[in-house]
Amino acid sequence: MLKDTISPRDAQWREALRKEKTARERSATPRVKMTELAPDYRVTCNEEVNCGLSASQAYTESTRCLDCPDPQCVTGCPVGINIPGFIKNIERGEIAEALCVLKETSALPAVCGRVCPQERQCESRCIYNKMKKEPVAIGYLERFAADNGVTGNEPERPVANGHKVAVVGSGPAGLSFAGDMIKRGYEVTVYEALHQIGGVLKYGIPEFRLPNSIVEREIDALARLGVKFVKDCVIGKTLSYDDLMNEGYEGIFVASGAGLPRFMGIPGENLIGVLSSNEYLTRINLMGAGHGGDTPVPAGKRVAVIGGGNTAMDSVRTARRMGAEKAMIVYRRSEAEMPARVEEVHHAKQEGVEFMTLSNPVEYLADENGKVRAMRVQRMQLGEPDASGRRSPVPIPGAIDEIEVDLVIVSVGVSPNPLIPNSFAGLDITSRGTIAVNDDLRSSIHTLFAGGDIVRGGATVILAMGDGRNAAASMHQQIQENSNR
Amino acid sequence: MNKIIAKEHFSENVVKLVVEAPLIARSRRPGHFVIVICGEKGERIPLTIAEADVNAGTITLVIQAIGESTRKICALQPGDYLTDVVGPLGRATHIEKFGxxxxxxxxxxxxxxxxxxxxxxxxxxxxxxxxxxxxxxxxxxxxxxxxxxxxxxxxxxxxxxxxxxxxxxxxxxxxxxxxxxxxxxxxxxxxxxxxxxxxxxxxxxxxxxxxxxxxxxxxxxxxxxxxxxxxxxxxxxxxxxxxxxxxxxxxxxxxxxxxxxxxx
Known part of the structure; x- marks a missing residue:
């Protein structure tokens, strides 16, 4: 798995480093605590909540890593980062080199170090879990290396291989794909429908969790490697599939992401003041509503966010920062079943968000102007486990409360973006509206690969990036085979 | 950035702009619309396409000044630029011989x-x-x-x-x-x-x-x-x-x- 790396385990320096400290010394060190902005301060602004590790914190944490002979953490990473390889570079003080190791497999380390659910991935496989100790803070260290390893040197441009590929969508899947293909020598052009590059990293994830300047830096790094970005271009509309083929692209990777927000289909859902989380977050994050942009956004004093995922947490914490006096999560299951990251739930609670679990809205009520003024909430209890293995919520007969609200943000999931499925003839679409692909992420159109939410329907940044990486490998193989014929 | 090629006032608050947008001019069909942004912090405003000239690479937009953003767009002069124009969006009109x-x-x-x-x-x-x-x-x-x-x-x-x-x-x-x-x-x-x-x-x-x-x-x-x-x-x-x-x-x-x- 870790063959082609600049930081192999049998490198002399790593062998020497392993001998510097005993495993007992390493494992006796407690896991580092991330410094965070104080909750009462951070709800007044949009500043990043997690402050990052200091150099000494990062060093101490890096010494905790035992540099295992068979590192399980790597198997938990969707893009297969050489985790001990970058951590040991931090330990020996080679931060720029640590970043180079990260960039071998990840186009967006500063993003992943912030938004990946490490507790369910790499860190969940850390040997320390078996030793009943807290895992190495891989995510914090990744962020440290990504933020501090930038040298400013112009990267070496890969040797061109004479082949052209196109990417539809500049979110995590598209950027990951672009990074891998440019390194293989392809001419890569990324088409983005919006007026900014970055997809969900820009319009979705808020500044206080992932600053736009960080996203810009990662995009800039790709641009300096030679990736071309075309914004304001809707593939399937501005340019057709045939237009792309006429441009000479030998492969297209579609990573057009999640689209249509889901609603629950309950009465009053189209009232003024009931928005999807996509709309709410896009107005604020992408359009700058409330932060000097011309775009307006409703300012709720009593805000209900419906749902229990990360997007719901982003929305409710944003609402607090936009001045909500009461910001509630309304979730139909209990907190144990919430899909959001534990850290996000924890941060939300610190910021004064109320959690109304085992509650499901059944109707929104309007004032005389058609603006939402209250919601009727059905109280639930947990029944038998459902198909997802989680105990399914069932209504408690007659237990319905009316709760005053002036803004409702519906965050119950998204359907795939319909633009590409609607406009590419011969493309097989699943019953859920996603693009059907095989194990190599190839669609029914031979030259077209797809990944991320347009295939998954709604997942995480890192799974999208894993798809980008896998699609790049598959497309590369296909183009090589074709040109060797 | 899309250049304004020509401007005409239909009335005090209604303006016609001819805008450089060659790809949209080529791919638009009746019924399509565009999204326009005016200024770095501008709103995304949907506008319908009145005409297009494939050879000149232009589309014609008719805008009524009703809010802050549309007023800003209506104030643009030939030679000025719209920050962004994206499209064509939406489904095209179903055209056939109905009678x-x-x-x-x-x-x-x-x-x-x-x-x-x-x-x-x-x-x-x-x-x-x-x-x-x-x-x-x-x-x-x-x-x-x-x-x-x-x-x-x-x-x-x-x-x-x-x-x-x-x-x-x-x-x-x-x-x-x-x-x-x-x-x-x-x-x-x-x-x-x-x-x-x-x-x-x-x-x-x-x-x-x-x-x-x-x-x-x-x-x-x-x-x-x-x-x-x-x-x-x-x-x-x-x-x-x-x-x-x-x-x-x-x-x-x-x-x-x-x-x-x-x-x-």
């Missing part, structure tokens, strides 16, 4: 109607256009509409031009004098609502083109959602054209008022 098609346009709704009139005529339909506005100076694109229509009726609320009366009166007279196979209506929501109610009484299939509040315009935010036949639909990707007899116009008009109170 007799009545095109009822109100106010700036005549702008997106124009390419539909032209395409309907080219498909072999007999096209009767009804242009309506409050007063004479708000009747736009009359000459272009006449070029592609078999007959044109002009209605003004104050009788300052054409005939005095509402668009529905003009449409009803046509219905009473000839067989109408399809009505297309574009204009203020209240106008489309009344046209739809009228044609429903006569059981004449009717298409409306809706201009709702949008943010991204690409099927992501859901700001543009409306109810059609009891189901939620997104104007940006499912529309902008719908069966006018099935649209919940009252809800749509309510939603259009979402941001009427000035922001802080």
């Amino acid at each position: 007799t098609v009545v095109c009822a346009g109100g106010g700036v709704g005549v702008a997106p109607m124009l390419p539909i009139i032209q395409a309907m005529k080219e498909a072999g339909n007999r096209v009767i256009s009804v242009l309506a506005a409050r007063t004479k100076e708000l009747i736009i694109l009359e000459e272009q509409v006449r070029r592609w229509s078999d007959e044109v009726i002009i209605m003004t609320d104050d009788g300052s031009y054409g005939r005095k009366g509402l668009v529905t009166q003009g449409v009803e007279e046509i219905i009473n004098s000839t067989d109408v196979d399809l009505v297309v209506t574009i204009g203020p929501a209240i106008m489309m609502k009344f046209v739809a109610e009228l044609t429903k009484r006569y059981s004449i299939p009717t298409i409306c083109s809706l201009n709702t509040i949008m943010v991204d315009g690409t099927g992501m935010c859901g700001a543009c959602r409306i109810t059609v036949d009891g189901k939620t639909r997104f104007v940006c990707v499912d529309g902008p054209e719908f069966d006018a007899h099935k649209v919940d116009f009252n809800e749509m008009m309510m939603r259009l008022r979402a941001y009427n109170t000035p922001k802080k």
Whole structure:
């Protein structure tokens, strides 16, 4: 798995480093605590909540890593980062080199170090879990290396291989794909429908969790490697599939992401003041509503966010920062079943968000102007486990409360973006509206690969990036085979 | 960045801009719209396309200044730039030979109607256009509409031009004098609502083109959602054209008022 790396385990320096400290010394060190902005301060602004590790914190944490002979953490990473390889570079003080190791497999380390659910991935496989100790803070260290390893040197441009590929969508899947293909020598052009590059990293994830300047830096790094970005271009509309083929692209990777927000289909859902989380977050994050942009956004004093995922947490914490006096999560299951990251739930609670679990809205009520003024909430209890293995919520007969609200943000999931499925003839679409692909992420159109939410329907940044990486490998193989014929 | 090539004032608050956008000029079809941004911090504003010139690489937009952002766009001069223009968006109009098609346009709704009139005529339909506005100076694109229509009726609320009366009166007279196979209506929501109610009484299939509040315009935010036949639909990707007899116009008009109170 870790063959082609600049930081192999049998490198002399790593062998020497392993001998510097005993495993007992390493494992006796407690896991580092991330410094965070104080909750009462951070709800007044949009500043990043997690402050990052200091150099000494990062060093101490890096010494905790035992540099295992068979590192399980790597198997938990969707893009297969050489985790001990970058951590040991931090330990020996080679931060720029640590970043180079990260960039071998990840186009967006500063993003992943912030938004990946490490507790369910790499860190969940850390040997320390078996030793009943807290895992190495891989995510914090990744962020440290990504933020501090930038040298400013112009990267070496890969040797061109004479082949052209196109990417539809500049979110995590598209950027990951672009990074891998440019390194293989392809001419890569990324088409983005919006007026900014970055997809969900820009319009979705808020500044206080992932600053736009960080996203810009990662995009800039790709641009300096030679990736071309075309914004304001809707593939399937501005340019057709045939237009792309006429441009000479030998492969297209579609990573057009999640689209249509889901609603629950309950009465009053189209009232003024009931928005999807996509709309709410896009107005604020992408359009700058409330932060000097011309775009307006409703300012709720009593805000209900419906749902229990990360997007719901982003929305409710944003609402607090936009001045909500009461910001509630309304979730139909209990907190144990919430899909959001534990850290996000924890941060939300610190910021004064109320959690109304085992509650499901059944109707929104309007004032005389058609603006939402209250919601009727059905109280639930947990029944038998459902198909997802989680105990399914069932209504408690007659237990319905009316709760005053002036803004409702519906965050119950998204359907795939319909633009590409609607406009590419011969493309097989699943019953859920996603693009059907095989194990190599190839669609029914031979030259077209797809990944991320347009295939998954709604997942995480890192799974999208894993798809980008896998699609790049598959497309590369296909183009090589074709040109060797 | 898209350059403004030419500008014309139709009236004090209605402006025609010819904008450089070669890819959109080539790929747009009747019924499509674009999203325009004016200024680095500008809003994304959906605007319909009135005309396009593939050779010149330009599209023509007609904008009515109704809010801060549209006023900013209307103030642009030839040589200035729009920060972003993206499109064409939405589904194109379904064009075929229906027979007799009545095109009822109100106010700036005549702008997106124009390419539909032209395409309907080219498909072999007999096209009767009804242009309506409050007063004479708000009747736009009359000459272009006449070029592609078999007959044109002009209605003004104050009788300052054409005939005095509402668009529905003009449409009803046509219905009473000839067989109408399809009505297309574009204009203020209240106008489309009344046209739809009228044609429903006569059981004449009717298409409306809706201009709702949008943010991204690409099927992501859901700001543009409306109810059609009891189901939620997104104007940006499912529309902008719908069966006018099935649209919940009252809800749509309510939603259009979402941001009427000035922001802080």
